[in-house]
Amino acid sequence: MRWIVSEVPIDEAGEVAALANRAYRGEGGGWTNEAHLVKGPRTSVDGIREMMAARGRFFAAREHGVGPMRAAVFLEQRDGAYYVGMLSVEPALQDQRLGRTMMQYCESFAQENRVARLTLTVLESRDALEAWYTRQGYRATGATVPLLHGNGRQLRVLEKDLRG
Numbered sequence: 038m039r040w041i042v043s044e045v046p047i048d049e050a051g052e053v054a055a056l057a058n059r060a061y062r063g064e065g066g067g068w069t070n071e072a073h074l075v076k077g078p079r080t081s082v083d084g085i086r087e088m089m090a091a092r093g094r095f096f097a098a099r100e101h102g103v104g105p106m107r108a109a110v111f112l113e114q115r116d117g118a119y120y121v122g123m124l125s126v127e128p129a130l131q132d133q134r135l136g137r138t139m140m141q142y143c144e145s146f147a148q149e150n151r152v153a154r155l156t157l158t159v160l161e162s163r164d165a166l167e168a169w170y171t172r173q174g175y176r177a178t179g180a181t182v183p184l185l186h187g188n189g190r191q192l193r194v195l196e197k198d199l200r201g
């Protein structure tokens with residue numbers, strides 16, 4: 038198997054922050070880059086550490102389990118579901134199914150932990166990204182939450198029931 042996914046220890050928070058910033062708002066492109074929509078870095082080392090300490094767990098993919106972190110995702114148990122957050126794939130490796138691999142990992146993880154629902158949020162107007170989640174079985178709930186420091190921008194809440 039090319040991609041091995043494992044839990045990220047807290048001393049690798051910096052690697053997660055750098056990857057997330059490159060994926061969301063870096064200069065290296067990527068089909069979902071949001072640098073034109075939201076200014077500034079997506080996160081920070083302290084932000085990632087805080088998420089790990091107080092909220093949930095990060096998981097990351099490395100090629101054959103070694104070398105640089107190429108993808109990462111956050112999972113947090115909330116209201117009987119797992120919230121999937123900060124999904125990030127190295128821009129140069131996007132559109133090669135690594136994003137789907139991470140989403141499938143989240144589903145397997147939830148099922149192993151007897152949780153049957155996944156939720157996530159997508160920034161409004163990121164239609165191609167929402168369509169990608171829709172093709173994976175996610176549905177808009179109709180709920181929105183404000184984007185932190187987002188000048189009034191809203192995040193759309195999506196969910197998937199793993200029982201089909």
Ligand SMILES: CC(C)(COP(=O)(O)OP(=O)(O)OC[C@H]1O[C@@H](n2cnc3c(N)ncnc32)[C@H](O)[C@@H]1OP(=O)(O)O)[C@@H](O)C(=O)NCCC(=O)NCCS
Binds near residue numbers: 067165
């Ligand atoms: C979203 C993200 C994780 C996807 O990762 P990825 O490795 O590119 O995903 P995959 O290769 O598995 O899938 C790419 C999909 O995009 C589609 N795609 C590629 N280029 C596209 C484009 N320009 N417009 C629309 N769709 C496109 C592909 O057809 C493919 O769809 P399919 O899986 O239904 O066949 C990645 O783009 C990323 O890190 N984005 C920045 C951070 C982010 O926005 N995270 C999500 C926040 S909700």
